[in-house]
Amino acid sequence: MTRGKSQARPPWPVRMCVICRERFPKSELVRHVAAAEGEAGLAPDPRAVLPGRGHYLCANPACAEKFLKYSGRPRRRRGGSR
Ligand SMILES: [Zn+2]
Known part of the structure; x- marks a missing residue:
């Protein structure tokens, strides 16, 4: 065990x-x-077999809820006013 650094990976x-x-x-x-x-x-990819950039979602229900909006609004799209 390495101690002393809290940022240990x-x-x-x-x-x-x-x-x-x-x-x-x-x-x-x-x-x-x-x-x-x-x-x-x-699309969920629990087996990590699909190509493309992975977006990881934790088990927090609050995150799951926000993730719905996140996934529905890709950052690439333009004109996303509200
Ligand atoms: Zn989260």
């Missing part, structure tokens, strides 16, 4: 929840990928 893969930006073991997050080019929405 855990020996398992860690990913960041796209909503709360907390870091979790990858196994605790659900990976989502964009459904298709130009299409709103992210």
Whole structure:
């Protein structure tokens, strides 16, 4: 065990929840990928077999709720006034 540094990295893969930006073991997050080019929405990819950029969501219900809006509004789209 290495002590002294609180920023020590855990020996398992860690990913960041796209909503709360907390870091979790990858196994605790659900990976989502964009459904298709130009299409709103992210598809869950629990087996991590789909290509594309992964969006990781933690198990927090509040994050799941926000994630619905997140996935429905891809940042790439223009003209997203409200
Ligand atoms: Zn989260």
